[in-house]
Amino acid sequence: MSESTSIRERERQIVDEFSMFDDWMGRYEYLIELGSDLPLIEDRYKTDEFKIKGCQSQVWLRPDYRNGRVYFRADSDAVITKGLIALLVRVLDGELPADIATAPLRFIDEIGMKEHLSSTRKNGLASMIRQIRSYASSVTAEA
Amino acid sequence: MDTTLTPATAALNVELLRKDFPALHQSAHDHPLVYLDNAATTQKPQSVIDRIRRYYESENSNVHRGVHFLSQLATDAYEGARRTIASYINASDPREVIFTRGTTESINLVASSYGASFVPGDEVLISTMEHHSNIVPWQMLCERRGCTLKVIPVSDEGEIIYEEFERLLSERTKILAVCHTSNALGTVNPIQRMIRDAHALGVPVLIDAAQALPHGPMDVRELDCDFLCFSSHKMFGPTGVGVLYGKQDLLESLPPYQGGGDMIESVSFEGTTYNELPHRFEAGTPNIAGVIGLEAAVKYLQKVSPAAISSYEAELTDYATKTISSIDGVRIVGTAKRKVPVMSFLVGDIHPYDCGTILDRLGIAVRTGHHCTQPLMHRFGIPGTARASLAFYNTFGEVDALADGIRKAKSMLMR
Numbered sequence: 303m304s305e306s307t308s309i310r311e312r313e314r315q316i317v318d319e320f321s322m323f324d325d326w327m328g329r330y331e332y333l334i335e336l337g338s339d340l341p342l343i344e345d346r347y348k349t350d351e352f353k354i355k356g357c358q359s360q361v362w363l364r365p366d367y368r369n370g371r372v373y374f375r376a377d378s379d380a381v382i383t384k385g386l387i388a389l390l391v392r393v394l395d396g397e398l399p400a401d402i403a404t405a406p407l408r409f410i411d412e413i414g415m416k417e418h419l420s421s422t423r424k425n426g427l428a429s430m431i432r433q434i435r436s437y438a439s440s441v442t443a444e445a
Numbered sequence: 446m447d448t449t450l451t452p453a454t455a456a457l458n459v460e461l462l463r464k465d466f467p468a469l470h471q472s473a474h475d476h477p478l479v480y481l482d483n484a485a486t487t488q489k490p491q492s493v494i495d496r497i498r499r500y501y502e503s504e505n506s507n508v509h510r511g512v513h514f515l516s517q518l519a520t521d522a523y524e525g526a527r528r529t530i531a532s533y534i535n536a537s538d539p540r541e542v543i544f545t546r547g548t549t550e551s552i553n554l555v556a557s558s559y560g561a562s563f564v565p566g567d568e569v570l571i572s573t574m575e576h577h578s579n580i581v582p583w584q585m586l587c588e589r590r591g592c593t594l595k596v597i598p599v600s601d602e603g604e605i606i607y608e609e610f611e612r613l614l615s616e617r618t619k620i621l622a623v624c625h626t627s628n629a630l631g632t633v634n635p636i637q638r639m640i641r642d643a644h645a646l647g648v649p650v651l652i653d654a655a656q657a658l659p660h661g662p663m664d665v666r667e668l669d670c671d672f673l674c675f676s677s678h679k680m681f682g683p684t685g686v687g688v689l690y691g692k693q694d695l696l697e698s699l700p701p702y703q704g705g706g707d708m709i710e711s712v713s714f715e716g717t718t719y720n721e722l723p724h725r726f727e728a729g730t731p732n733i734a735g736v737i738g739l740e741a742a743v744k745y746l747q748k749v750s751p752a753a754i755s756s757y758e759a760e761l762t763d764y765a766t767k768t769i770s771s772i773d774g775v776r777i778v779g780t781a782k783r784k785v786p787v788m789s790f791l792v793g794d795i796h797p798y799d800c801g802t803i804l805d806r807l808g809i810a811v812r813t814g815h816h817c818t819q820p821l822m823h824r825f826g827i828p829g830t831a832r833a834s835l836a837f838y839n840t841f842g843e844v845d846a847l848a849d850g851i852r853k854a855k856s857m858l859m860r
């Protein structure tokens with residue numbers, strides 16, 4: 303299967319935006335700002351079912367499958383974490399499950415954040431991505 | 446070696462002492478490293494590193510096993526380390542010093558061996574401020590033996606509520622297991638008095654001294670504690686080694702912990718007889734290099750002078766407390782009257798993880814989270830804190846760097 307062009311396009315946009323900052327502080331501040339755009343999960347869904355394990359902060363992510371596409375709502379009590387989820391959601395929201403499950407998600411490396419993330423953050427991010435992919439694969443299998 | 450050490454009476458020359466710790470002199474994310482995570486583990490002086498290297502270069506051999514030259518050398522070094530450490534904590538006899546993997550294993554050993562005789566109805570008394578490693582082994586024991594875990598509450602300042610301790614202590618208490626110093630709050634507990642009161646009811650006492658030894662020596666005979674547990678890596682020694690001190694008659698009455706080589710006297714398929722103290726509790730090849738490295742750390746601390754360390758750290762604690770708490774919106778969690786330089790703090794409603802991330806970017810190493818004390822965090826109604834834990838090699842300038850870092854984190858994260 304070929305890579306989704308709209309996912310790739312949105313990744314490129316993010317890479318462009320981040321390339322405007324030449325220091326880590328700018329990137330972090332922008333990341334924190336993006337966190338406020340995240341479509342928030344309703345409080346009643348902040349349950350164990352939608353909690354992502356393996357993060358130092360609390361992270362909830364609720365995928366929703368409608369008309370063949372997956373939409374996400376999420377939240378975290380830590381703002382940097384929230385910014386990272388917001389990036390993922392921005393790239394993947396409203397895409398086909400099969401595309402989400404197979405998206406290589408190169409932008410995380412490309413925005414130069416990866417070297418700035420501590421190993422606990424990388425683990426947290428990895429478990430978010432794992433959870434998103436596994437949800438996407440499960441609805442793909444159903445479809 | 447150790448040419449930079451100050452005489453016992455002089456004030457600590459911290460800048461000079463720092464030269465003994467190679468890991469302190471590097472940058473992190475293009476900033477000079479400010480290492481404030483000493484409660485997690487401390488850096489090692491060159492003399493410890495050199496001693497371990499010398500062991501591997503010229504003494505490496507198994508202990509207690511060989512007739513040959515090298516084995517004798519290694520055994521002498523290993524047993525010599527036991528004597529040094531025994532005398533450092535003023536044990537009556539080196540056989541009272543058992544080498545383990547760390548505080549965690551020391552506590553597990555006592556819970557397993559001493560706890561083997563517990564019966565339903567017996568109680569284990571701990572406090573709310575214990576590290577998970579002084580909680581979980583007792584929970585497991587209580588589950589196995591049908592005993593009850595009792596927990597001494599702590600005050601809003603992070604001190605043991607003494608009247609509650611007195612109320613919970615009874616003839617049913619089979620052991621009191623408490624920390625000397627809290628890793629999450631920095632509180633120094635009134636251990637001497639607690640031991641006296643426990644002994645008045647015939648209750649033996651285990652002290653988790655993991656966070657005490659990095660700040661000064663201890664005297665087990667003066668304290669009269671029954672067990673004392675600590676970790677080498679938190680007192681400037683290598684990782685992977687720790688100590689269980691136990692009173693000799695008590696240790697002699699305990700069944701072995703793990704079975705294997707070295708802990709036996711003779712083995713046959715009909716039955717095995719066990720070795721004497723301390724070997725009975727040291728099954729298998731021990732961490733020889735680690736033990737020898739720990740001895741080097743103890744010798745280093747002795748040379749620096751415990752008195753100078755303790756008066757410098759008292760100043761450092763005061764300064765850090767004042768500096769950090771004067772930042773608008775910062776709350777220090779743990780404000781006990783007696784404290785070591787451990788500062789657990791919250792900045793407004795900023796998540797500690799975010800705060801720690803920004804500090805890390807500025808080269809400042811703190812720990813964030815629950816610090817393996819979830820019940821304590823629960824007691825304070827918080828998920829965790831950011832914690833700056835200082836050692837004698839930290840400077841007032843580093844405290845200022847932390848304060849600047851917190852201000853920067855605030856400006857980036859507060860919204």
Ligand SMILES: Cc1ncc(COP(=O)(O)O)c(C=O)c1O
Pocket residue numbers: 484485546547548549550576578579624626627628653655656676817
């Ligand atoms: C008070 C206290 N007890 C026990 C431990 C466990 O020590 P270790 O992990 O070295 O076994 C620690 C370490 O964080 C501690 O701070």
